[in-house]
Structure formats: structure tokens, C-alpha cells
Amino acid sequence: MQKPPGSIRDVARETGLSIATISRVMNGASNVSPKTRQRVLEASERLNYLPNPAARALSTSRSKTVAAIVPTIAHSVFAKFIAGIEEALGRQGYSLVLAISDGDRGAELKSARKLLGMGAEAFILSGADHDPDLIDLFRGRGVPFALTSIWAPGGTVPTIGYDNAMLAERALNYLASMGHRRIAVLHGPRAESDRTMARRQGAERLQGRGIDLEFHETGLSVAGGRRAINQVLRGGSLPSAILCFSDVLALGAYFGLSRAGLSVPGDISVMGFDNLDWARDAHPPLTTIDLPARDMGLAVAARIMDHLETGNPISSLRLEARIISRGSVRDIG
Amino acid sequence: MQKPPGSIRDVARETGLSIATISRVMNGASNVSPKTRQRVLEASERLNYLPNPAARALSTSRSKTVAAIVPTIAHSVFAKFIAGIEEALGRQGYSLVLAISDGDRGAELKSARKLLGMGAEAFILSGADHDPDLIDLFRGRGVPFALTSIWAPGGTVPTIGYDNAMLAERALNYLASMGHRRIAVLHGPRAESDRTMARRQGAERLQGRGIDLEFHETGLSVAGGRRAINQVLRGGSLPSAILCFSDVLALGAYFGLSRAGLSVPGDISVMGFDNLDWARDAHPPLTTIDLPARDMGLAVAARIMDHLETGNPISSLRLEARIISRGSVRDIG
DNA sequence: CTGTTAGCGCATTCAT
DNA sequence: ATGAATGCGCTAACAG
Numbered sequence: 186m187q188k189p190p191g192s193i194r195d196v197a198r199e200t201g202l203s204i205a206t207i208s209r210v211m212n213g214a215s216n217v218s219p220k221t222r223q224r225v226l227e228a229s230e231r232l233n234y235l236p237n238p239a240a241r242a243l244s245t246s247r248s249k250t251v252a253a254i255v256p257t258i259a260h261s262v263f264a265k266f267i268a269g270i271e272e273a274l275g276r277q278g279y280s281l282v283l284a285i286s287d288g289d290r291g292a293e294l295k296s297a298r299k300l301l302g303m304g305a306e307a308f309i310l311s312g313a314d315h316d317p318d319l320i321d322l323f324r325g326r327g328v329p330f331a332l333t334s335i336w337a338p339g340g341t342v343p344t345i346g347y348d349n350a351m352l353a354e355r356a357l358n359y360l361a362s363m364g365h366r367r368i369a370v371l372h373g374p375r376a377e378s379d380r381t382m383a384r385r386q387g388a389e390r391l392q393g394r395g396i397d398l399e400f401h402e403t404g405l406s407v408a409g410g411r412r413a414i415n416q417v418l419r420g421g422s423l424p425s426a427i428l429c430f431s432d433v434l435a436l437g438a439y440f441g442l443s444r445a446g447l448s449v450p451g452d453i454s455v456m457g458f459d460n461l462d463w464a465r466d467a468h469p470p471l472t473t474i475d476l477p478a479r480d481m482g483l484a485v486a487a488r489i490m491d492h493l494e495t496g497n498p499i500s501s502l503r504l505e506a507r508i509i510s511r512g513s514v515r516d517i518g
Numbered sequence: 519m520q521k522p523p524g525s526i527r528d529v530a531r532e533t534g535l536s537i538a539t540i541s542r543v544m545n546g547a548s549n550v551s552p553k554t555r556q557r558v559l560e561a562s563e564r565l566n567y568l569p570n571p572a573a574r575a576l577s578t579s580r581s582k583t584v585a586a587i588v589p590t591i592a593h594s595v596f597a598k599f600i601a602g603i604e605e606a607l608g609r610q611g612y613s614l615v616l617a618i619s620d621g622d623r624g625a626e627l628k629s630a631r632k633l634l635g636m637g638a639e640a641f642i643l644s645g646a647d648h649d650p651d652l653i654d655l656f657r658g659r660g661v662p663f664a665l666t667s668i669w670a671p672g673g674t675v676p677t678i679g680y681d682n683a684m685l686a687e688r689a690l691n692y693l694a695s696m697g698h699r700r701i702a703v704l705h706g707p708r709a710e711s712d713r714t715m716a717r718r719q720g721a722e723r724l725q726g727r728g729i730d731l732e733f734h735e736t737g738l739s740v741a742g743g744r745r746a747i748n749q750v751l752r753g754g755s756l757p758s759a760i761l762c763f764s765d766v767l768a769l770g771a772y773f774g775l776s777r778a779g780l781s782v783p784g785d786i787s788v789m790g791f792d793n794l795d796w797a798r799d800a801h802p803p804l805t806t807i808d809l810p811a812r813d814m815g816l817a818v819a820a821r822i823m824d825h826l827e828t829g830n831p832i833s834s835l836r837l838e839a840r841i842i843s844r845g846s847v848r849d850i851g
Numbered sequence: 852c853t854g855t856t857a858g859c860g861c862a863t864t865c866a867t
Numbered sequence: 868a869t870g871a872a873t874g875c876g877c878t879a880a881c882a883g
Contacts, residue, residue: 190659192876203854208878216852233658238637239575240876243859248572250615250636258597259795267591271618275629280636282583283616285604296608303583303613304571325566326523407796433796440801443776462592463740463766468773525860536870541862551868573860576875855882860875867870 191232199228211236242304249279251489252305254296256288256312256377260405260433262459262478263311266333269482270309277490288377290316297322307489313337313344314379329492329499331485334380336503343499345485347506349380350387352474356428356456357391357398359508364518365426365454367397371413371438372430373405384430384458399424403434410437411444418445425517426454432461432473435513439467450515460509470511477504524565532561544569575637582612584822585638587629589621589645589710593738593766595792595811596644599666602815603642610823621710623649630655640822646670646677647712662825662832664818667713669836676832678818680839682713683720685807689761689789690724690731692841697851698759698787700730704746704771705763706738717763717791732757736767743770744777751778758850759787765794765806768846772800783848793842803844810837 193211197204202221209217210225217225228234242248253270255263271281282305284296294316297308301322308323308330320342323330334346360368375382385400392398401416403409410429414437417424429435435457442449449455449469457464457473464471484502492499526544530537535554542550543558550558561567575581586603588596604614615638617629627649630641634655641656641663653675656663667679693701708715718733725731734749736742743762747770750757762768768790775782782788782802790797790806797804817835825832 194876204877205855205879206853208876209853212878218852221852235635235659237576237876238635239572239579239581240859241878242572242637243570243576243861244876244878246572246859248636258591258600259594261592261594261597264591264594264597267616268618271616275617275632278632280615280633281617282613283600283604284608284614285601299608299611300613302568302571303581304575326568406799408799411799436796437799440796440799444801463769463773466739466741466744466770466773468777527860537861538863538871539869542869545862549868554868570860573875574862576877577860577862579875853883855880857878857880859877859879862873862875864873865871867868 190237191234193234193236195232196225196228196234199232200224247493248304248306250282250303250305251279251307251309251486252282252284252297252300253309254284254286254293254300254311256286258283258285260431261461262476265478266482269479270486271482273483273486274490279486279490290314290319294319294322301326301328306493307331309333309485309489312379329489331489331499333481333485335383336501338501338503343488343501345488345502345504346481347476347504349383350390352458352506353384353387353430354390356458356474356508357388357396360426360428360454360456360514361391361396362518363426363454363514363516365424365514366395367422367424367426368399369417369424369427370398370400370430371410371427371434372400372402373409373434374402377405381430388428397424405431405433407433407437407440410434411441412437414438414441414445418447423453426456426514428456428458430458432457432459432464432471435471435473436463436467450513454514454517456514464509465511467513469513472511472514473509474506475509476506480504523570524567526567526569528565529558529561529567532565533557580826581637581639583615583636583638584612584640584642584819585615585617585630585633586642587617587619587626587633587644589619591616591618593764594794595809598811599815602812603819604815606816606819607823612819612823623647623652627652627655634659634661639826640664642666642818642822645712662822664822664832666814666818668716669834671834671836676821676834678821678835678837679814680809680837682716683723685791685839686717686720686763687723689791689807689841690721690729693759693761693787693789693847694724694729695851696759696787696847696849698757698847699728700755700757700759701732702750702757702760703731703733703763704743704760704767705733705735706742706767707735710738714763721761730757738764738766740766740770740773743767744774745770747771747774747778751780756786759789759847761789761791763791765790765792765797765804768804768806769796769800783846787847787850789847797842798844800846802846805844805847806842807839808842809839813837
């Protein structure tokens with residue numbers, strides 16, 4: 186089928202040099218005379234030569250390939266995260282192999298097996314919830330990996346992300362500082378995401394302490410946000426603010442409220458989580474928590490590559506996320 | 519660093535068989551006695567053995583890896599597209615290596631070189647606009663590739679996508695059929711996307727024929743849509759409808775119009791392009807063109823794998839996209 | 852600075 | 868149904 190690409194020997198023959206020298210040039214070794222290097226480069230160009238990656242990988246037992254398994258890429262936080270990973274890896278000549286698990290532990294395990302079998306050297310996972318066999322698999326083979334979107338100090342595995350519980354608590358405190366006492370919290374399915382669970386737990390710490398919380402679990406989508414809003418509106422007395430554990434839900438809330446003829450923040454305040462691209466340009470501009478998804482991608486990738494090259498352990502990292510005050514929360518204090 | 523994973527020889531030793539037999543079992547060859555197969559499988563399990571992908575690739579000159587280079591994954595049409603590719607590849611044991619070009623031809627070329635050098639067997643590109651060197655590179659090495667998001671029959675390269683010009687024309691015809699004669703068209707930077715260009719050209723075919731068109735080129739983002747709306751509003755007489763060449767722009771339009779106190783579709787109609795997840799749940803629900811992004815991903819992946827396995831040429835495919843009438847376009851006819 | 856050589860781990864003839 | 872031997876293309880010691 187494929188025309189067999191030229192091998193290192195062809196270049197050696199063409200230049201009258203040995204394959205070792207060609208190899209040196211292709212790997213940027215220093216101990217090659219400039220003239221020879223030049224000659225080799227030209228010949229490679231002429232012969233359209235490119236080192237065979239499989240042979241190289243076999244010889245060095247390095248593939249320079251890192252795998253990421255994410256639950257979805259449809260939500261742009263993940264998209265940004267992936268873009269960050271890809272950018273960092275690319276800068277150092279690494280490649281990204283991607284798999285999507287749809288939040289299913291079994292699918293994740295299966296993907297991991299496949300990717301391992303394709304030569305991935307390290308893995309980037311999301312969240313803390315994984316098939317135990319997965320972790321065993323990695324441990325057993327000494328495959329480096331890191332968990333992201335969470336920060337769980339003390340554990341034995343490196344985590345690079347945010348303190349979800351704390352952020353939720355802080356968001357609620359912010360709303361409280363604006364005078365809100367009765368708050369509805371919208372979030373996605375807890376079963377699908379330990380991040381969601383952590384946020385909810387963080388929020389629950391405020392329960393009672395003068396704050397009245399009502400939780401609404403719904404689908405993690407605009408449709409879900411809208412449905413949840415309908416529920417909220419059907420309730421007895423309206424909350425003065427709505428905290429959404431994702432901007433996607435907040436968008437659904439916007440639409441639902443608009444449909445109901447309620448104005449934000451005049452009638453009700455809305456706060457999000459993520460700081461998606463459109464948040465700034467929404468009407469009204471959405472007050473939300475800025476999650477540094479891209480930075481998270483850059484950070485894991487950097488740490489993983491460092492580990493791969495130096496053997497330094499992958500250290501955990503807590504990323505800062507700050508509240509961005511825009512127009513969707515009214516001070517009723 | 520890494521504990522050296524067991525090799526085929528370890529399994530051979532453990533079972534007292536030859537490496538050839540182990541290889542046969544690992545590849546599901548038929549000519550192995552069930553008992554032996556069983557024995558091998560157990561030993562592999564026990565030794566935690568996994569065939570070395572590099573060695574396998576070197577021996578077979580197949581990596582079962584397909585590369586996709588997309589301009590971005592931030593827009594969910596692309597995210598869906600990628601998800602489709604990944605799903606189809608995964609089902610057949612292929613892996614996806616992903617690179618993001620940010621719409622830059624040079625970056626795309628560079629990524630392609632890298633991915634080729636990592637063993638990608640085939641490439642999935644977006645649109646028709648690429649560095650000539652890229653195509654030469656593929657041609658020169660006999661690397662299969664396909665262009666997506668466009669459908670350009672007659673060309674020498676396989677294209678799998680939609681007829682962008684025709685879709686734009688059809689969208690405009692739809693608006694015309696609803697009585698709209700004065701229409702503003704919002705679109706992203708033409709320089710960055712030949713799809714945008716094609717759509718605009720398709721739209722221009724309606725110029726004059728009783729339809730009055732005004733084009734607004736802006737950033738491909740919610741912010742861009744909102745800015746463009748401000749421009750539209752500053753113009754003399756208002757158009758009765760706005761056609762956005764992306765739902766993302768339509769969302770910006772919604773916000774911009776809402777800000778201006780204009781109601782959709784009461785004061786002005788809005789139509790999108792993409793049918794993103796939220797379109798159905800927007801308020802009002804967005805009338806748009808449903809682009810089958812996921813199907814497109816499934817289709818390219820399937821065709822590429824078929825080519826890789828059988829040598830059949832990759833055939834082009836025109837995907838259907840239909841208009842979804844929802845509430846954002848009013849019949850003023 | 853350059854050449855020689857020995858594997859890397861596996862798939863694959865060719866025998867048996 | 869199984870085994871022995873060869874080579875895939877390259878890197879890394881070692882030799883000079």
C-alpha cells in the first residue's frame with residue numbers, strides 16, 4: 186500500500202557516512218562536524234527522510250506520547266484544559282493521545298488499556314473517581330499519572346487542580362456578603378462527578394449558619410439549568426440568588442428566568458462557576474468563578490514531562506481561582 | 519526509572535513455549551490449540567504482560583494511530599466532531615492523536631511533521647486551506663488524508679463535509695420565505711476560515727434578487743456577535759432578520775439585542791448555524807441549521823480506517839444538514 | 852569526529 | 868499446532 190519510506194541506511198549510502206552519524210545528526214548530537222551535519226541534512230531533505238518513530242521508540246523505549254482521558258470535551262472548560270495540555274506537550278515535542286470516557290469508569294479503564302498498548306508513557310485523568318483496576322494497572326507497570334480538576338493533598342497520587350469544596354464555600358460566602366440569605370444551588374449529577382460532590386459538600390458547610398440553602402440536582406447542560414429553574418420557580422418563596430456549579434447551568438438559568446419574565450439581577454441574582462468565554466459578554470455579564478482550565482492543562486503537562494525526563498516525582502498543585510464580579514449579582518445587603 | 523515491563527520472551531519462558539506461539543496468541547491467530555492459548559493467556563495475565571507497541575509497530579509498520587489537526591476545540595461543533603472521530607477510531611482499536619492549529623497554516627504544518635514523526639498513519643484536516651508543503655508532504659510519503667467540514671467534489675482530495683455555500687444560500691432562502699427582505703449576515707473572519715468564505719459566497723448569490731444583504735465580519739465568539747449587533751443597530755434602517763454563520767455569534771446577538779431592549783423575534787428575527795446543544799433551550803429557541811458534526815467525525819474515521827485496512831480509496835461524502843425551525847424567526851410574510 | 856556492532860521486542864516466514 | 872531464525876529501523880556503547 187504505502188510506499189516504503191527511506192530508512193537511515195539510504196541516507197548513509199547517499200552521503201557515504203555510517204548510520205551512526207546519520208542518527209547523531211537526526212538527534213542533534215553535538216559531536217558532529219558542521220560540514221557533515223549539513224551534508225546529512227541535505228541528503229535527508231533530498232530523500233525525504235524521516236526517522237521511523239517505531240524503531241526509535243523501540244530503541245529508546247520512549248514514545249514521547251502522553252495520554253489524556255477526559256469525561257467530555259463538549260464543555261469548554263475541558264476544551265480549554267485539553268488545549269492547554271496540547272500546547273505544553275507540543276512545545277517539547279510530545280504528542281497528545283486523547284480518549285473520551287463519557288464519565289464512565291469502565292470506558293476509562295478500557296481506553297487506558299488501549300492507549301497503554303499504543304505506547305502512551307503517562308496519563309492525565311480527571312477527578313478522583315476511577316476504577317481501582319486502573320490505578321493498579323498504572324502502579325503495576327510504573328506508569329506515571331496525575332489527577333486533575335481536583336486538589337487532594339495528602340493522598341498518594343499527584344493531583345493538580347482546585348479545591349472544589351473551598352471554592353463553593355467561597356462563592357456562597359460572596360453571595361452572603363452581598364446580603365443573600367436564601368440561595369438555590371444548581372448542580373449536575375453527583376454520581377457522574379466527584380468535583381460536583383466536593384462542591385456540594387463545601388456548600389453544605391454554610392447550611393444553617395444563617396444561610397438557607399436549597400439544592401437542585403439536574404443535567405449538566407443548558408437544558409438542565411433551565412429545568413432546574415422551573416423547579417426553583419415552582420417552589421414556595423423565591424430565593425434571592427442562584428448559584429450554579431457550572432456556567433452552562435447559569436446560561437440555562439438565564440434563559441429560564443428570561444422565559445419567566447424575571448430579570449437578572451433585578452428580580453434574582455445568578456452566579457456561575459467556570460468563567461466560560463461568553464460569561465463576560467452575557468447580558469447581564471455573569472458573575473462567576475474563574476477556573477484556570479488552560480493553566481491547569483499547561484501545569485499537568487509540564488509536570489508530567491518533567492517527571493518523564495528527570496524522574497522527579499510529579500508534585501501536586503493547587504490552582505487559584507478567583508471570583509469575577511460582574512453584573513449578575515445584586516447587592517441587597 | 520520505569521520498571522522494564524516483561525517481554526514476549528518472559529511469557530515464552532514461563533509457559534515453556536516459543537515466542538512465536540505467544541505472538542500468535544496475542545494476535546488472535548487461529549492456528550493455536552485452545553489449551554495452549556489458555557495457558558499463554560494466563561501466563562500473560564500473571565506476568566502482567568502487554569505487547570510492546572513500538573516493537574509491534576516496527577515489525578508490522580502499522581501504528582493504528584490517526585491524527586486530527588483542528589483549528590480549535592473551544593467551539594463545540596469541533597468538540598463534537600472530535601468526539602465522533604475518537605468514538606469511531608476507538609471501536610476499532612485505533613487511537614487519536616490530536617493537534618490544535620489555531621487556524622494557522624504554519625502551525626498546522628509543524629504539527630503534521632511532528633505527528634508523522636510520532637507514527638500517525640493518516641491525517642484528518644479541517645477545511646480546504648492548507649500549506650501547500652503539507653499536501654506535498656503527504657503526497658510524497660503516500661500518507662492518506664481527508665479534508666473535513668467541506669465538500670468539494672471534483673477535487674483530487676477526499677472531502678467529507680457539507681456544501682457550505684449551498685447551506686448559506688438555503689438559510690437565506692428560508693428567511694426570504696418567511697418574508698424577510700432585509701437581512702444582516704454575521705460571520706467570523708474570512709481569512710481564518712474558508713468555510714466562512716464559502717458560506718458568504720453562497721449568501722452573495724442572493725444579493726439583488728429582491729433580497730437586501732449587509733455583511734458584518736467580526737470575531738468568531740459571543741463577544742464578536744455582540745459587537746456586530748451593535749454595528750447593525752447603529753446602521754440606518756434595521757434589518758428584519760439576522761443570519762449568523764455560527765450559533766456562537768447568534769448567542770452574542772441574543773445578548774446584544776436583549777441589552778438594546780429589542781425582543782427576538784418580535785422586533786427582529788435571528789437565525790444560527792451549527793445547532794449547538796443550547797440552541798433548543800435558548801429563549802427563544804434558536805432556529806438554526808443542524809450541522810451533523812459528530813456524524814462527520816464518525817464518517818471520516820470510518821473511511822480512513824477502511825482505507826488503511828483495505829486500500830480502498832477514501833471517497834468524498836456530502837453530509838446533509840437541515841434547517842431546524844424554532845422560535846427565533848418570525849414569519850412576517 | 853566517525854564507524855562498527857549489538858540489541859530493542861515483536862511478527863513472520865519456513866520448517867517440522 | 869509449534870519452533871527456529873530473520874529482520875524491521877534505530878540508538879547507544881565501544882573502538883578508533
